[in-house]
Amino acid sequence: MPTLNVYQDIKTFIANDILDGEDLGELDETTPLLELGVLNSMELMKLVDHIEQTYGVKVPGNSVVPGNFQDIQSITRFIETLGQTA
Numbered sequence: 001m002p003t004l005n006v007y008q009d010i011k012t013f014i015a016n017d018i019l020d021g022e023d024l025g026e027l028d029e030t031t032p033l034l035e036l037g038v039l040n041s042m043e044l045m046k047l048v049d050h051i052e053q054t055y056g057v058k059v060p061g062n063s064v065v066p067g068n069f070q071d072i073q074s075i076t077r078f079i080e081t082l083g084q085t086a
Helices: 003-018 041-055 072-085
Strands: none
Touching: 003 041, 003 072, 041 072
16 A cells, blocks of 8 residues: 555544544644554554554564654554565
8 A cells, every 4th residue: 555545544543533533733644643642552552453454464562662653654654564574
């Protein structure tokens, strides 16, 4: 899946399923999701499940680290890396 489509999918998932449509202002590729508390441990597991189901990849437990989930840009890169190793 092209980068723009992955980015848009993750942005839409976060806006609709994690924020439940709550307005976070301008959610963009560098919005600090962990720092702002958008992603907590429960929401992170929900996102990991979405990634596995949508992209047909397995997210290793040791890959669920802040660097891979700090913002939409890092999540997009992480998904692309998983797709290359699958």
